[in-house]
Amino acid sequence: MRPGPTSLLAALALTLATPSLAAEGERVQIRGEIIDTWCYYSGVMGGPDAVVGTAHHTCAMWCSAGGIPVGLLGDDGQVYMVLKIEGDDASASGDTQLSLASHEITADGMLYKRDGLNYLVVEKVVTDHGITNHNHEDYGVVPGFAIPKPKQ
Amino acid sequence: MMKRFLALLFCLASPLAAQDFSEGSEAKTWNLYAEVPARFEAQVVDILCTITGDCPDNCGDGRRQLGLLRSADGVLVYPNKNSQPAFTGAAVELRPFCGQDVEVDGLMIEDPDLAAKNIYLVQKIRTMGSEDWVKANRWTKDWAKKHPEAKGKGPWFRRDPRVSAYIAESGYTGLGEEADAALIKELFE
Structure with missing residues (x-):
């Protein structure tokens, strides 16, 4: 017996209304900069161009050490929330994430999407390109107090 | 009959992002461009576990970022920040509530220009059924102990x-x- 339109609609309604329990992963390779997501998303320190790179490096370390989620700002302009790097699942103040603050990396791993955000499990840092965004030449230091005034 | 089903379909499938979670919120403003007060009920979850099924005991014992699986619509909210203006995240604040049903109050960040969605600053938390709120400000004390x-x-x-x-x-x-x-x-x- 073929399902009638009522059954199909009910099934569709159920599918749309049920929150997904686990997202489907997709193998990806993404190049981008390791950033602190709060400063980027909230704008608390300024615009998105100023809260990345060398201008924001010290703050990025503070935030990473402080347990603020780390993201990979891809060349495509998307932010990928990093949940794990090469087996290290310490996404809250972990050593691996801290060591890569402001670094441009090429990451190979699994991408998951849920409720408007991208989540990335990095299986391998294919290349660590180092800190390549020298935007302190444009923005100085962000926030301004990140570098303390030298003692006379 | 068909109209009723279409109405039901619409109600069930409508993104609840349109819901207003600001009702009853006592969140303090941070004067952020895209902040919206948000108070809601949720389960505290290990995000990596929820996303991938990799689930150690006790939400990863403090290593991992924790999320809020909102009861009203099943949306996974990502708390990026606790209530301290000190470069401090939210996982330490949520860790004692791992797996529990809680109510939270704070600020939601939704900025389409930056693709910020379901990003949250948590200011206070309480277990469902409890009268007492716990302020989300213990990160620096936790750091000092460590x-x-x-x-x-x-x-x-x-x-x-x-x-x-x-x-x-x-x-x-x-x-x-x-x-x-x-x-x-x-x-x-």
């Missing part, structure tokens, strides 16, 4: 051993002494 050797004046981030070691090694810009010196000269001389 780093008795770093006791001293000034904020934690000036004294953090790992951050201090990186600054000693590669400077405030991460590019080394020479780049730092030029910037410091420009900033302060």
Whole structure:
């Protein structure tokens, strides 16, 4: 017996209304900069161009050490929330994430999407390109107090 | 009959992002461009576990980021920030509530220009059924307990051993002494 339109609609309604329990992963390779997501998303320190790179490096370390989620700002302009790097699942103040603050990396791993955000499990840092965004030449230091005034 | 089903379909499938979670919120403003007060009920979950099915005991014992699986619509909210203006995240605040049903109050960040969605600053938490709120501000005390050797004046981030070691090694810009010196000269001389 073929399902009638009522059954199909009910099934569709159920599918749309049920929150997904686990997202489907997709193998990806993404190049981008390791950033602190709060400063980027909230704008608390300024615009998105100023809260990345060398201008924001010290703050990025503070935030990473402080347990603020780390993201990979891809060349495509998307932010990928990093949940794990090469087996290290310490996404809250972990050593691996801290060591890569402001670094441009090429990451190979699994991408998951849920409720408007991208989540990335990095299986391998294919290349660590180092800190390549020298935007302190444009923005100085962000926030301004990140570098303390030298003692006379 | 068909109209009723279409109405039901619409109600069930409509994104509940349109829901207003600001009702009853007592969240304090941070004067952020895209902040919206948001108070809601949720389950505290290990995000990596929820996303991938990799689920250690006790939400990863503090290593992992924790999320809020909102009861009203099943949306996974990502708490990026606790209530302290001190470069501090939310996982430490949520860890005691791992797996529990809670109510939270704070600020939601929704900025389409930056693709910020379901990003949250949590200001207070309470277990469902409890009268008492817990302020989401214990990160710095937790850090002080873990780093008795770093006791001293000034904020934690000036004294953090790992951050201090990186600054000693590669400077405030991460590019080394020479780049730092030029910037410091420009900033302060």
